Amino acid sequence: MDGALELRGITVTYGGLTALSEVSLDVEPGTVHGVIGPNGAGKTTLFNVACGFTAPDSGTLTWEGARLTRLRPHDLAGLGIARTLQGVGLFDRMSVLENVVVGADTRARSGFWSSLLGLPRSSHEERQLREEAMTVLERLGVASYAARTPTSLPYPVRKKVALARALAARPRLLLLDEPASGLAADEMDELGELVRELTGEMAVLLVEHHMDLVMRVCDQITVLDFGRRIAQGPPAVVRDDPAVLAAYLGDAVEGV
Amino acid sequence: MQQLLNTALGGLTLGMVYAAFALALVLIWRSTRIVNFAQAPMAMLTTFVALTVIDAGYSYWIGFVVALLAGLALGAVIERFVVRHVEGGPEINAVILTLGLFIVLHALASVVFGNRYRSFPAPFGIRGIEVGETTIGLTGFGIFTVVAVLVVMGLLVALFRFTDVGLRMRASAFNPEVARLLGVKVGRMLTLGWALAALVGSLAALLIAGGSLVHPGYMDSIVVYGFVAAVLGGLDSPLGAVVGGLLLGLSLSFVSGYLGSELVALAALGILMAVLLLRPGGLFAQAQERRV
Numbered sequence: 001m002d003g004a005l006e007l008r009g010i011t012v013t014y015g016g017l018t019a020l021s022e023v024s025l026d027v028e029p030g031t032v033h034g035v036i037g038p039n040g041a042g043k044t045t046l047f048n049v050a051c052g053f054t055a056p057d058s059g060t061l062t063w064e065g066a067r068l069t070r071l072r073p074h075d076l077a078g079l080g081i082a083r084t085l086q087g088v089g090l091f092d093r094m095s096v097l098e099n100v101v102v103g104a105d106t107r108a109r110s111g112f113w114s115s116l117l118g119l120p121r122s123s124h125e126e127r128q129l130r131e132e133a134m135t136v137l138e139r140l141g142v143a144s145y146a147a148r149t150p151t152s153l154p155y156p157v158r159k160k161v162a163l164a165r166a167l168a169a170r171p172r173l174l175l176l177d178e179p180a181s182g183l184a185a186d187e188m189d190e191l192g193e194l195v196r197e198l199t200g201e202m203a204v205l206l207v208e209h210h211m212d213l214v215m216r217v218c219d220q221i222t223v224l225d226f227g228r229r230i231a232q233g234p235p236a237v238v239r240d241d242p243a244v245l246a247a248y249l250g251d252a253v254e255g256v
Numbered sequence: 257m258q259q260l261l262n263t264a265l266g267g268l269t270l271g272m273v274y275a276a277f278a279l280a281l282v283l284i285w286r287s288t289r290i291v292n293f294a295q296a297p298m299a300m301l302t303t304f305v306a307l308t309v310i311d312a313g314y315s316y317w318i319g320f321v322v323a324l325l326a327g328l329a330l331g332a333v334i335e336r337f338v339v340r341h342v343e344g345g346p347e348i349n350a351v352i353l354t355l356g357l358f359i360v361l362h363a364l365a366s367v368v369f370g371n372r373y374r375s376f377p378a379p380f381g382i383r384g385i386e387v388g389e390t391t392i393g394l395t396g397f398g399i400f401t402v403v404a405v406l407v408v409m410g411l412l413v414a415l416f417r418f419t420d421v422g423l424r425m426r427a428s429a430f431n432p433e434v435a436r437l438l439g440v441k442v443g444r445m446l447t448l449g450w451a452l453a454a455l456v457g458s459l460a461a462l463l464i465a466g467g468s469l470v471h472p473g474y475m476d477s478i479v480v481y482g483f484v485a486a487v488l489g490g491l492d493s494p495l496g497a498v499v500g501g502l503l504l505g506l507s508l509s510f511v512s513g514y515l516g517s518e519l520v521a522l523a524a525l526g527i528l529m530a531v532l533l534l535r536p537g538g539l540f541a542q543a544q545e546r547r548v
Contacts (some may be wrong), residue, residue, distance in 0.1 A: 075437025089434040091427050101426045103438050105420060126420050169438065 004029040004173055004203040005050065010059035012045050012227075019045040022059070023229045025222045032195055032204040034218035038247070039225040047177050049209045051076060051083050060166065063173070073078065082171035086178055088162045090150040096161050097146040100133035103165035136164045156187050163194075172238065173203045180210045192217045215239065223247070262384075262393030263513035264506065269398040270504020272405040273338075273463050277482030278489065279409065280457035285491050287429040287449040288343055290350040296479035297361035298454055299461035302327045303470055304369040307376060316379045324458050331454025335447045336514065343446070345446025365472040378467030401463045407461035408459055409498065412452065414478060416494075425449055477521070483510070484528045502537065 005027040012020040020042045027033040037043050048054035050060065052071035053199045061068045063079060076083065082103070090099050113119040137143040140160045159179070167173060176195070180188045187216050188210065198204055206215050214221060214235075221238045223231040238244055277295070284292045292298075305411045306323035310316060338357065343351040380396030395400050416422035427435040428445035436442050460482070489496025504527065511523040531538065 006487075073433075074436040074439070076437060085434065085437075089431065089437075091430045091434070093430055094423070094426060098423055098426075101420075102423055102435070102440065105424060105438070105440070126418075129420070147515065165438070 004064060006060075006062040007046075007050065007064070010046070010061070011056060012042075012049060012056050014220045018227050020056070020224075021225065023222075023227070023228045024059075025074040025229070025232065026220075027203045027205050028220070029172070029203050030200045031219040032199055032206055032217055033219045034214040035207045035224065036206070036209065036214050036221060037224035040207070040226075043207045043209070043224060044177070045227075047175065047205075047225065050188065050205055051175050052082070066095055077169060080172035082166040082169045082173075082174065083175035084159075084162050084166050084177060084179060086181065088150075088155075088158050090158060090162055091163070092149060092151050095147050095149060096137065096142070096153070097130065097133055099150065099161060100136060100165045100168045101129050104129050104133050104136075104168035104170075104210070133164075133168055136168045137161075138189045139167075140164050141190075156180055156184070159183070167198075171202055173205065175200065175207045176204060178208055179206070180208055180213050184206070188213055258390060258392075260532065263452075265392065265394045265398070265512070267506035267509025268502065268503070269394070269401050270503035270509060272402050273460050273478070273501075274481050274485045274505050275498040275501025276405045276408065276456050276460040276463070277478055278485035278501045279412075279494055280460065281455040281479075281482055281486045282489070282491060282494055282497040283449055283453035283456065284488070286494075287425070287446055288339070288350075288386050289347065290339065290343075290354065290432075291483070292450075292453070293351070293354040293479060294334070294357035294361060295457045295482070296470070296475040297365065298330055298357055299327065299457040299478075300470070300472060300475040301361055301365055302330065302454075302458040303376065303461045303465045304365060305474075307374060307470065308369070308475075310377060316377055320379075320462060323462055324455050324534070327454040327458030328451045331457075332451040334454070335450035339450070340443070340446075348497070362472050369472070371467040371472055373471045376465040376468060376470045381465035397466050401466075404459060404463065408456060412456070412494070415452075480521075481524055484524050484531075485540050487528060487538060488531050493538070496538055 007026075008024050008132070010020055010023045013253075023042070023046060025033065025035070035046055045054060049056050052068075052073050052075065055070070061071060063081070068075075068079075081240055083203050091102070094102075098250070134143060134146065140163060141159055142160045142164065145153055145157060145161070151159060153161070159182070163176075163179070179191055179195075183191060192213050195204060195206065206214065206218060216235075218235060220233065221231075221235055223238060223241070223244050224227055225247040230247055231238050232242045233241075276301075277362065280295055280299075281292060284290055284295075295366035302323040305326045309319040309322045334357065336462070339350065339353065340351050378397045380400050382395050382397050383393055384391040385396065386392075414422075416426060424440045425445045425448060427440055428442040429449070432442045432452070435445075460478065464475065464478060481504060482501070485500040486497050487500070488504060489498070491501030507527060508520050508523055512520050515523075
């Protein structure tokens with residue numbers, strides 16, 4: 001299979017403004033693909049195209065060999081794609097564990113009526129779902145908060161819970177939208193390690209403006225500037241690309 | 257002393273029915289932000305279904321179960337084919353739609369079942385139970401009312417707390433966009449929510465009808481009391497609906513018993529106004545706002 005997710009010649013315009021122009025990228029299975037660029041470069045637009053929030057004016061989106069013509073947000077889970085939201089988007093009045101169980105739930109096979117009537121197979125499955133949810137929470141080191149409600153937790157913990165919810169669905173592609181925003185340096189390191197661990201398990205598309213995080217965890221990087229792709233390749237290549245240095249990395253690269 | 261006890265017992269029984277009806281309104285409000293004024297005629301229709309089954313020679317219990325199932329089906333059909341079109345739109349559209357449904361279902365009942373009073377049977381005695389030499393204001397049917405409402409509420413709590421479907425329904429109600437992203441079939445959950453609400457409404461209607469007279473308008477005042485009870489509890493809180501229903505039942509029973517039954521409707525409106533003025537979020541209002 002070539003490329004878990006392929007974007008080809010994606011163009012998005014808003015009125016007279018071109019947000020993305022002929023952008024192509026592949027997210028290979030089991031690898032992390034980062035998208036970076038200055039503010040307004042089109043990162044968020046690209047993310048929204050990948051998750052079906054924005055329909056491109058031209059260009060194609062292919063997932064596991066099948067072309068997605070009208071991808072809509074509620075199709076994602078069924079396609080094996082999970083995403084996190086910038087605003088975290090947890091269910092405030094449900095416990096942390098319940099939040100994650102809802103994420104894992106899309107894989108539950110037993111039917112509507114059997115789970116409604118609480119038939120044995122279903123309650124067995126529910127127990128299993130809860131165990132799996134706990135496992136994911138443990139993996140992210142937030143299992144001790146399982147019974148709390150998200151509103152009572154600090155922001156970094158909530159972000160981890162949101163990530164746990166996305167992982168609980170065992171996606172084949174994980175879309176991460178600015179996962180490091182609002183995190184302290186050590187929390188960002190932890191996040192980086194976790195994303196690295198996910199390689200091999202699933203493909204990851206990471207849209208992020210924290211340069212060092214992207215350099216550290218990505219296998220491939222696409223650099224956007226004014227809606228155009230100005231560079232693409234492994235971190236070592238992108239880092240030294242003159243176009244990238246000129247457009248964006250000039251001062252940021254010093255600290256790497 | 258005895259009057260006090262009897263008034264309290266009567267209020268408790270009636271309060272249970274208001275609680276059930278308020279719960280039906282709250283279930284729909286929570287998931288779709290719609291106050292379903294059509295709840296009354298929907299529930300009324302199902303009691304007429306029960307009456308038709310009973311008149312055809314079947315037992316009360318078969319009629320009872322058929323009516324609850326009819327409520328379940330009617331709620332699902334109305335959400336899926338009628339209300340679905342205004343969900344997510346301006347709130348006033350939904351209000352007008354449920355008021356329209358109110359009139360249509362009323363007219364339908366008058367045409368199909370006739371616009372006259374008919375008596376509805378009760379499966380248990382409707383005379384007060386005798387304790388020693390005195391008769392207390394609690395009937396066999398009253399006990400059945402309390403038990404039936406408690407059982408249904410218990411089942412609903414279990415459904416929402418401990419099952420998969422319940423979890424998905426809550427997720428859909430709290431944040432439909434995110435739930436959709438996670439692969440929850442939100443539309444189906446809304447249909448199920450309306451179906452369950454209509455079932456609870458049917459139960460309330462059957463309990464009100466038991467041992468008394470029914471006609472196409474007999475539930476109309478109950479939707480007002482149910483609404484007052486739901487507002488009293490905060491509209492968003494199922495527990496609030498139950499407590500609100502009980503409080504309202506008790507208050508109205510005392511008004512009726514000590515001040516005169518003609519003041520009951522006035523008292524209900526007084527309570528509604530007092531709540532809206534003093535605690536507009538209801539007695540169980542949550543501190544934080546729901547993000548819309």
